[in-house]
Amino acid sequence: MRKVLIVDDEAMIREGLRYVIDWAAFGYEIVGTAENGKVGLEKIKALAPDVVIADIKMPGKNGLEMVRAAIDQSLDFYAIILSGYSDFEYARQALQLGAVNYLLKPVNEDELIDILQKINHQEDAKQHRDQVSMWHDKLFGNDSTGVTCYPYVKLLRIEEQHAPEALKLALSKEVEDVVLLTYRHYHYFILLNQHAQNDLIIDSLCQSLLPKQEILVSHWFNAHDNLTPLVEDIQMLEATTFLLPQQLLSYNVLEAVRHQSPMVKEARESLLKAIFDRQDLKGALAAYWQTYYYELSHEEEIKWRVNGDIEWLYQQIIGKVPIDLEWSAEQKHQQIYLCQTLPMLKKMVNQQLEKLSLTIASSLNHLDIVDELIRYTQENYQTELTLKKIGEIFNYNSAYLGKKFRKETGKNYLSFLDEVRMEKASDILSHSNFMVYEVAEMVGYTNSDYFYKKFKQHFDVSPNEYRQGLKQA
Template sequence: MKKVLIVDDEAAIREGIPYVVDWESLGYQIIASAENGLVGLEMIRKYQPDLVMLDIQMPAKTGLEMVKEAQEEGFHFHSIILSGYSDFEYAKQAIKLGTASYLLKPIDEDELLIILEELSKKVDQEKAEEERYMVLEKLFGKDQTGFESYKYGQLIQSQSARSQGVNHLDHPTEIKVLDFYHQKQYYQLFLANHEIVQQGLKEVGREAVIVTPWMPIKHSLKPLVSVISELKKYRYLYPKGELSYTFLEKQKAKMSFEDDLLEEMLKQFLNINQLLNLWEPYKQNYFYQQKPEEAIKWQALQDLDWLTQHIQSKFSVELIWESKDVQGDIYQTKSITELINLMKKEIEKIQLDVSNQLNSQDIISEMKHYTQENYQKDLSLKIIGERFNYNSAYLGKKFRKETGKTYLAYLEEIRMEKAKDILLHSNFMVYEIAEMVGYSNVDYFYKKFKNHFHLSPNEFRKN
């Protein structure tokens, strides 16, 4: 009930106002009356009313003086000026003081009813706004205190206002519900003096809703926010629908854990169909473990690293794949499903690489043969890679591993031997020989030849 104080020097007004309207049905209760502004100020200090009905002209202290002093002392209330004078100057002063209305005596019942109804809505809105601000401070601000008048609280976060079913309670009259919006999220705070064990959410469709358990809130509301933050970490596993500790427990009870899946993946690595069948239990293991988002992504990277290392060892191949190349993509995934799909694609790439290597064990022999037949052409690892449909970096590593030298060093040896043979068995000029063995720049050819044989081409021919 909103508290009402009547301040008027006319006894008839003070005694008559309580009978003008049905105050209680409108949500008001007349708590006291005063015969002048001085006594009225004391009453304001004592009762802190929501509404003050006052006369302007009164002995000891006028109504406007009383309101002004009360406001300066920090009291906040609405007021209705009652006056027998239709003086506009009084009305202007009342407006400056934030007075709700200005009524002439005698009071018109219908006019007062309209004012009270409008004022009631305004007061309710202000109180709701104050309460909302207070709750935001207790949840997300610096206020560390709880609610003295309530023992338990439950917080619900959603992506839209009043999600369907969120306000479904078995005992709604025993619970206070506060709605508010904070940092692009909607919240509902439920307050009660006992845990509502029977409470439950209706079907919320595909919307993401996070629900805390009922928790003691007498000392602080911060634990509710901490639980919301903790539960958010599992949204990666369950992108839609309700998310709560109860829900997580029920989901885990449905799951089972399979050991040695990575070993089985390694065993079935080249059996595409069998490997595909292993991804679902691999995914289910994460649901069973219920690790938070960051832990899942880290584990996925470790598993891919483990697989690539053991694949190289098992099949005697060299893979270019490195976890750092896919780390960014993994950490950008928004759900476990996206993660598993990404891992599948990476493994498919590795499968293709391994298959190519296993099917092309003689690639180095082919590279040598091609180089011996085409040494006079413009050759490089990139050109060779395109010719044989291989990654140039992979070919470079494999060539060096099997021959002990780089491909360019091997190409240079072939060209130098051909140049040597031509110098010894022909009369071609040096620049012609350079072009014949693949060097368009004769000075560069001179430099390479001298580095290789420690003699210039002409000196070599003379000797």
């Protein structure tokens, strides 16, 4: 409750103001009264009221003089000045002193309520600013003390582009208190609670409200201690966003990722063997990248290790195969560190090692270009494939590839590609409930009508009829 002091030389006014409104309903209580400015000043010192309602005209020290004297003594309160008659000069002086408003007697109930509600809004805004400033200093400033309001605290961060209100409301239902502040393009939610709440509940709540968005959630910490470790916890999570982008990251999630990612021993050596043997290079690459998930590696560590591993592969190859390496050390280093995302890095490195494997196979006369073309098609059917693009990857003329493929298989390459895609589409239709247009995209057709036409030509029934026939069988 905010405390109110009434200062007026008329007893009827002092007592009448007690009943003019329901003070408690608006968050106020009358803690005292005074009959003149001198007594009023003493009671301001003694009672420290939040609001002083004072008459201007009083014997001895009048209302304005009392307010001015209190301000000079650094006493902080809201002043409401009362007068029995309208006088602009009095009103001007009252407002210059910082009075909230100037009311005429008899006091209008609605006008008084409006003033009290305005005070509430101003105080709430001030308290919010003070609270945000306090948390800012404790998290990002030089204040190394904790807080005593709750024993446990957790920090949650989302990007500033996302509206925070809905998430704050939802989090408020799970923990005792939530403080929101914005700092350097991020919204920070400070969660306060009597105990370390179930983290899985909070993780699930965040994921449901902001799916596929970057959300970082710290551990629970002792709120009475230095709170900067909360920010350090978030920074540790941020370092893994290169490996695990656009998702919720909490320490529960990281532990699950590590648990689901088996440790791969000698992944680099297996990759070297696959490059030489042209056997399961795709699997060896997948196993190599999996090691970074098991170790929850950070961006700089991943790039540094990839750069070193490729350098090691090249050194091993140079000693065994007399080939010219097109990817220079300078180009390799630059391209690796320019990759902004892990998928970009994977794609670039995988393509370079695929080319390297082809170059080695060609040098050792182990390359059957038609077998390679069939294998590559079966592994990459979902992408946009043409002989021209494949020719660039294998360093072959596309016209030559087309003639050689027809000569050895008796098929046109594009017809073979359609066959591979149709078999894959048949398998997906048989074992899933994906829509036809989704199946089309999954097997490499951007135009669902074209896919529909090709499917019917191949199987003599439409995709839906094919699926229905399987159900009836």
